[in-house]
Amino acid sequence: MNEKQTISPPRWALRFFRWFCDPECAEDIEGDLLERFEKRTNENKSAKWLFSLDVMKLFRPGIIRPFTDSQKLNNYGMISNYYKVSMRNILRNKTFSFLNISGLSVGIASCILILIYVNNELSYDTYNSNYENTYRVIHYYGQQGEAPDYATLPTKEYQVWGNAPVAPSMQEYFPEVHKVFRFTSDAPWLFSYNGITYSESNILFADSTAFEVFDWKVLAGNPETALVRPNTVVLTKALAVKYFGEENPIGKSILMDNQEPYEVTAVVEIPTNSHFFFNGLISMSTFRNSRPSIFNAWGYVDFYTYFTMKPGASIDQLKEKVPAFLEANFPNDFNYHIDFEPLSEAYLHSDAGRQPGPVGSMGNIYIFTSVAIFILLIACINFMNLSTARSVERAKEVAIRKTIGSQRRSLIYQFLVEAILVTFIASILATILVFFGHSLLELISAKALPIDWLFTFQNALVAIIGILIIGVVAGSYPAFVLSTFRPITVLKGSFKTSSRGIWLRKSLVVIQFALSIILLAGATVVSSQLDFLQKYDLGFDSEQVLVIDFGYDGEVQRKREYIKQQFLNHGDVEMVSVSRATPGDFFPNAGTGVADPISGEITYQGPAIYEVDEDFIPTYKMNMVAGRNFSDDFPLDSANALILNESAARLFGYPNPQDIIGQSFEQWGREGKIVGVVEDFNYVSLHEEVEPLSIRFGTQFNVSVISLKLKSVDYSKTLSELERIWNNAVPHRPFDTRFADQNFDAQYDADERFGMIFSVFSTLAIFVACLGLFGLTIYSTAQRNKEIGVRKVLGASTSRIITLLSKDFLALFVIALIIAIPLSWYVMNSWLDGFAYRISLGVEVFVISALVTLVVAFITMSFKTVNAALANPVDSLRDE
Amino acid sequence: MGKHQLGEFEEVVMLTVAILTDDAYGFAIIEEMESRLNRKVSIGALQTVLRRLEKKGYLSSELGEATSVRGGKRKRFFHLTSAGKNILQETKEQRLGLWNAVPEFVVKFSH
Numbered sequence: 007m008n009e010k011q012t013i014s015p016p017r018w019a020l021r022f023f024r025w026f027c028d029p030e031c032a033e034d035i036e037g038d039l040l041e042r043f044e045k046r047t048n049e050n051k052s053a054k055w056l057f058s059l060d061v062m063k064l065f066r067p068g069i070i071r072p073f074t075d076s077q078k079l080n081n082y083g084m085i086s087n088y089y090k091v092s093m094r095n096i097l098r099n100k101t102f103s104f105l106n107i108s109g110l111s112v113g114i115a116s117c118i119l120i121l122i123y124v125n126n127e128l129s130y131d132t133y134n135s136n137y138e139n140t141y142r143v144i145h146y147y148g149q150q151g152e153a154p155d156y157a158t159l160p161t162k163e164y165q166v167w168g169n170a171p172v173a174p175s176m177q178e179y180f181p182e183v184h185k186v187f188r189f190t191s192d193a194p195w196l197f198s199y200n201g202i203t204y205s206e207s208n209i210l211f212a213d214s215t216a217f218e219v220f221d222w223k224v225l226a227g228n229p230e231t232a233l234v235r236p237n238t239v240v241l242t243k244a245l246a247v248k249y250f251g252e253e254n255p256i257g258k259s260i261l262m263d264n265q266e267p268y269e270v271t272a273v274v275e276i277p278t279n280s281h282f283f284f285n286g287l288i289s290m291s292t293f294r295n296s297r298p299s300i301f302n303a304w305g306y307v308d309f310y311t312y313f314t315m316k317p318g319a320s321i322d323q324l325k326e327k328v329p330a331f332l333e334a335n336f337p338n339d340f341n342y343h344i345d346f347e348p349l350s351e352a353y354l355h356s357d358a359g360r361q362p363g364p365v366g367s368m369g370n371i372y373i374f375t376s377v378a379i380f381i382l383l384i385a386c387i388n389f390m391n392l393s394t395a396r397s398v399e400r401a402k403e404v405a406i407r408k409t410i411g412s413q414r415r416s417l418i419y420q421f422l423v424e425a426i427l428v429t430f431i432a433s434i435l436a437t438i439l440v441f442f443g444h445s446l447l448e449l450i451s452a453k454a455l456p457i458d459w460l461f462t463f464q465n466a467l468v469a470i471i472g473i474l475i476i477g478v479v480a481g482s483y484p485a486f487v488l489s490t491f492r493p494i495t496v497l498k499g500s501f502k503t504s505s506r507g508i509w510l511r512k513s514l515v516v517i518q519f520a521l522s523i524i525l526l527a528g529a530t531v532v533s534s535q536l537d538f539l540q541k542y543d544l545g546f547d548s549e550q551v552l553v554i555d556f557g558y559d560g561e562v563q564r565k566r567e568y569i570k571q572q573f574l575n576h577g578d579v580e581m582v583s584v585s586r587a588t589p590g591d592f593f594p595n596a597g598t599g600v601a602d603p604i605s606g607e608i609t610y611q612g613p614a615i616y617e618v619d620e621d622f623i624p625t626y627k628m629n630m631v632a633g634r635n636f637s638d639d640f641p642l643d644s645a646n647a648l649i650l651n652e653s654a655a656r657l658f659g660y661p662n663p664q665d666i667i668g669q670s671f672e673q674w675g676r677e678g679k680i681v682g683v684v685e686d687f688n689y690v691s692l693h694e695e696v697e698p699l700s701i702r703f704g705t706q707f708n709v710s711v712i713s714l715k716l717k718s719v720d721y722s723k724t725l726s727e728l729e730r731i732w733n734n735a736v737p738h739r740p741f742d743t744r745f746a747d748q749n750f751d752a753q754y755d756a757d758e759r760f761g762m763i764f765s766v767f768s769t770l771a772i773f774v775a776c777l778g779l780f781g782l783t784i785y786s787t788a789q790r791n792k793e794i795g796v797r798k799v800l801g802a803s804t805s806r807i808i809t810l811l812s813k814d815f816l817a818l819f820v821i822a823l824i825i826a827i828p829l830s831w832y833v834m835n836s837w838l839d840g841f842a843y844r845i846s847l848g849v850e851v852f853v854i855s856a857l858v859t860l861v862v863a864f865i866t867m868s869f870k871t872v873n874a875a876l877a878n879p880v881d882s883l884r885d886e
Numbered sequence: 887m888g889k890h891q892l893g894e895f896e897e898v899v900m901l902t903v904a905i906l907t908d909d910a911y912g913f914a915i916i917e918e919m920e921s922r923l924n925r926k927v928s929i930g931a932l933q934t935v936l937r938r939l940e941k942k943g944y945l946s947s948e949l950g951e952a953t954s955v956r957g958g959k960r961k962r963f964f965h966l967t968s969a970g971k972n973i974l975q976e977t978k979e980q981r982l983g984l985w986n987a988v989p990e991f992v993v994k995f996s997h
Contacts, residue, residue: 031933033959034962035912035929036957037912037960038929041955063931064930068933068934069930
């Protein structure tokens with residue numbers, strides 16, 4: 007004993023040697039070391055010291071283990087074994103792996119696509135370097151005599167569209183304000199260059215400070231001076247290319263509206279995630295020269311005002327000074343107030359009226375995010391379900407591994423590695439799916455959805471962490487439960503899936519189907535609401551109404567009666583009307599005074615304004631409820647008559663429309679009598695109630711569109727004939743047409759797209775859920791193979807066996823239904839609250855979605871159950 | 887052939903392996919070299935050369951049976967391959983050729 011201790015070599019040296027030595031040659035070299043050590047001890051040399059020295063001298067290239075392996079010390083072998091076993095498992099169970107991987111990849115891809123969409127929505131306006139410091143003015147135009155508490159007035163009561171003088175007054179009054187920028191609502195202009203003439207929509211007048219407030223990319227020209235002089239125009243890249251191609255447009259002149267040449271001073275590009283959009287900017291000084299008076303009129307509404315704050319200045323302090331500011335600047339001749347709204351809230355969080363562009367919806371973002379999470383959850387549940395279902399098979403594997411000496415920890419790793427590997431393969435597939443799906447999503451959402459932000463080092467890390475998390479979540483149940491199996495019970499053969507496993511599997515199926523039903527019910531509600539909107543009786547008929555937009559062209563305005571007559575001569579034209587706008591278009595509001603029903607004094611309100619001719623109401627088949635329409639028989643109608651809608655009549659205090667006929671009115675410098683009341687019609691989207699509207703006779707200069715009621719069946723023929731008539735009458739003006747109903751429906755574009763995206767992803771979710779159900783059915787029928795055989799031998803019919811196999815699922819489905827209905831009822835009800843005119847949520851929505859889910863589920867299961875029921879019992883029983 | 891020249895130490899190791907024939911394992915080679923040439927050889931130096939020669943195909947090796955001596959570790963026995971034999975032969979002929987070319991008196995004088 008004593009001797010043995012003296013001859014043992016230094017432990018540290020030996021351990022060090024074992025650590026660094028290439029495992030290839032570790033054993034024999036260690037043998038040599040020990041043999042030499044023994045010999046030296048016998049020779050009474052300082053063996054320990056020499057042993058250590060020998061070890062040190064072995065620490066050299068050629069003996070040290072290869073570098074690549076050095077990080078994988080200890081666990082490398084196990085991990086590569088995990089990998090190998092996982093690969094084998096994946097390849098052995100091709101069906102299950104296919105179901106798992108396809109489900110997960112669809113889930114991950116949908117999730118990423120939704121993320122791309124949501125990220126794009128959230129990124130609006132963030133391209134501006136002054137993003138945090140930019141605000142806009144929102145205006146309140148209240149009813150005369152009412153004095154609400156402005157401090158608590160909700161932003162919903164305000165509108166973004168406002169007047170011109172507020173901007174320069176703010177610049178002057180507030181030292182905190184850095185730059186103020188105004189632009190007007192858009193209008194179409196006629197652009198001509200080198201003989202090409204097009205009507206361009208979305209052209210705005212803009213202040214010269216544009217580029218100091220917004221960071222649009224200036225591709226050519228000097229942004230500082232671009233919008234200073236009158237008669238200058240800034241083009242977007244698309245327009246510049248359209249007219250100038252390869253030429254340098256800077257300094258060239260474009261003939262505007264066939265009248266004046268405007269000089270092109272800059273070419274810009276607006277990011278797609280800007281909350282308003284334009285095709286061209288004309289310098290504000292141009293507008294000021296043509297109508298100087300409105301630049302001092304606090305009541306003339308046509309401007310959007312944005313401003314930046316000086317660094318360090320506080321918007322709250324600015325808001326406190328608003329009353330004093332108005333006191334000092336506003337002539338106080340009507341009920342008016344302003345408030346400020348940060349740019350960061352402009353796209354998603356603003357409920358102010360009259361926005362400069364389409365707004366997003368935070369609610370939709372929440373809905374989409376939940377859908378993304380749902381789909382991923384369903385896919386993960388698939389994975390867990392299939393793994394637990396197969397646990398009996400895997401139990402033997404676990405038992406044998408444990409018998410051989412595997413620790414629980416390594417079994418957990420084994421299952422986790424398998425799950426992560428499946429997730430990894432699925433995410434590679436998902437990436438491919440995303441590339442295909444991305445262009446599809448862009449098509450559906452009609453938005454450019456940049457994805458370059460995805461490819462950063464950070465996101466690569468996020469992706470890896472995401473794969474790990476999904477893998478761990480999906481693999482956690484099999485990993486932690488399977489690894490607890492006791493080898494002795496399993497190998498004895500008395501092992502069955504634990505009841506806990508079945509319970510969990512069943513509740514997961516319930517969750518999956520509850521989610522599917524929720525999504526499907528959602529999709530059903532969205533589509534029936536959209537359907538409802540399309541079919542809703544708007545109070546006017548815009549079907550078969552062709553609209554020609556001539557953009558206030560002076561020539562057309564002058565010839566309007568002649569053109570009307572020419573069109574009426576065509577056999578397919580029933581009715582022709584000239585107006586400022588058609589339902590669904592942009593319209594102004596105006597301060598309008600009507601005699602009070604009791605005192606007879608003129609009270610002022612701000613209803614919307616339509617400027618039309620005497621044929622407008624019949625062309626759109628609107629109904630008069632009192633009084634009369636404008637008429638040729640009353641030549642003075644163009645100067646002293648006004649028509650209101652029912653809500654406007656109510657607004658002025660006349661619940662019975664008859665009573666307002668003949669009352670005096672005052673509007674935009676016109677005085678006279680109210681001649682008629684038209685039935686309320688929905689002239690803006692059905693998201694809102696019908697607002698008060700006044701209809702006045704449009705003078706020659708205030709009209710910009712011609713509406714033609716057609717009775718044609720062959721539109722292409724009629725259209726080309728109408729175009730010929732147009733070109734004969736006004737050859738300089740392009741024949742720019744659209745159908746009125748399309749125009750009105752364009753208001754629901756955003757809803758329509760939301761509905762489409764929602765249904766696509768709901769379908770995907772149900773598809774993924776079905777994949778899982780299919781897998782479970784395969785498994786459970788395989789389990790009951792013998793039972794089915796015996797039953798068939800005893801005379802059970804095919805349909806009985808199919809019922810037997812599907813019955814289990816039915817119970818789960820009912821539970822899922824009970825969970826899903828209240829949830830989806832709540833969610834969809836709050837979605838519908840965004841519409842003033844909405845369907846009521848009936849039972850049928852839930853019946854439909856439940857039935858669809860049920861039928862799809864049964865069809866999915868029938869692929870396997872029918873097969874099993876038809877199988878010859880001999881096959882399943884012969885080995886018994 | 888002939889591209890690679892054996893180093894002095896490599897040549898000595900290979901010759902020792904040849905001498906020991908069926909009993910050429912790490913420690914035995916060291917013992918043999920130390921006793922015959924009277925020079926200290928470290929295990930590190932020897933093992934590196936052995937691995938290198940094996941990689942070049944001049945030596946082959948196999949593990950022996952485990953025994954109770956040397957902590958139960960197996961020995962790795964080395965053998966000359968035919969390529970190894972060839973290069974030894976070649977080296978020897980080169981040396982002899984050189985010796986033959988040396989004028990006799992020089993060698994005598996140096997003695």
